[in-house]
Amino acid sequence: MREKLVESGYAAGWAVLKLLPEPVVGVLGDRIADVTWRRRGRGVLQLEKNLARVRPEASPAELGELSRAGMRSYLRYWMESFRLPVWNDRKIADRMRVDGIEHLVAAMESGRGAIIALPHMGNWDLAGAWVVRHLGFNFTTVAERLKPESLFDRFVAYREGLGMEVLALTGSDISVIGTLARRLRQGKLICLVGDRDLSAAGLPVEFFGETTRMPAGPAALAQRTGAALMPVTLWYEGPVLRGRINPPIEVPTGLDRSAVNVAMTQRMADIWAAGIAEHPQDWHMLQRFWVADLPSTPVAQAAADEKSADSTSDARQGEPR
Known part of the structure; x- marks a missing residue:
């Protein structure tokens, strides 16, 4: 029943909100946010703990x-x-301002392929639509499966409609990492949300002075294919979504493969931390993030993760392990 209600809510959002005047939608969003904030639910409390x-x-x-x-x-x-599905190219262009475009353009023109890696900041979907429609770079991304399956299908169709190729992280016969590596070797672009991976495969990094774990995928793919790995941060500034594409992270020399992955992931985390420190209100992390906040045993952690799973957050995931 809960899954059906969640899917119905998303379906209503896509069907109804695009018909309303934009100022009305903005006011509605603020009111929903304020009501949710005042209720002090698990997500709000965890957000506050993370922001601390x-x-x-x-x-x-x-x-x-x-x-x-x-x-x-x-x-x-x-x-x-x-x-977003009803916004035209002009509106999308008017709502985006991006610094560092030259780094992405240079990587794509070189034919080496590029990896854009983002934290859960701003509006990833709007930024992706802007890359496709304004810069002309179609790209591949990854999505975690949602429950019910029909909701996952809605999100895949939504993002494909924006010009993205979407790979399911699990539940298909294809190799996600293999497909991403192949796209990069073809000189193409992939975009990954990569600031949270609390599985055993996540790499330990220091983030705001404490240990968390982040996906190994972006750094491993860059090392494996020679693609440029560029961390990006997003934030809101008035009616506009701002973005910063940072220069490619250099691949360290004199280290083994595992140490290179850790070093590159730490560098990526440091760049994201700087962006989040500047615009903390636009970091949408409503889940446990630091290792210190996790249950002490694997069984307890798995139970807690299942209990705290939130479809609205999972819908934004896109991180190959």
Whole structure:
């Protein structure tokens, strides 16, 4: 029953919100965010706990206001995403401002392929649509399967409609890593959301002074294929989504493959941390993120992850392990 209600909610969002005037949708998103914030549910409390690592000097009142702004930013993402399928090329271009475009263009023109790696910031879907329609680079990404399957199919169709090739992380006969590597060797672009992987395969990194785990995929693919790995951060600035494409991360020399993956992933984490510190309200991390917040045993962790699974968050995942 819960799965059916979730799917119905998403279906209604895509069907109804695109018909409403944009100012009305903005006000509606803020009101939903404020109601959710005042209820102090698990996601809001975890967001606040995560933001406390980003802004350790903040008072409880300041953290509360920051988490409220974070929930408004998070709902803005969803309101925009529900309306994105009806936005034309001009509107998408008008809503994006990106620094560092030259790094991506140079990598693509060189034929080496490129990996864009992002944290859960801003509006990943809008940025992706802008890359396709404004820069002309179609790309491949990865999506975790959602329940029910029909909801996953909706998200795949939505993102394919924006010009993305979407690979299912699990449940298919194809090798995700193999397919991504093949795309890169063809000189193509892949985009991955990669700031959270709490599985045993995640690489340990220091993030705001504490240990977390991030996916090995982006660094491993760059090392394996020679593609340029470029961390990106996104944030809102008034009506516009801002982005920063950072220069490619250099592949360290004199280290074995495993150490190179760790070093490159740590460098990626450092760049993301700098961007999140500048715009913490636009980091949409409503789940456990640091190792210190995880249950102490694998069984307890698996149970907690199942209990706290949130379809709206899972829908944004895209990280090959």
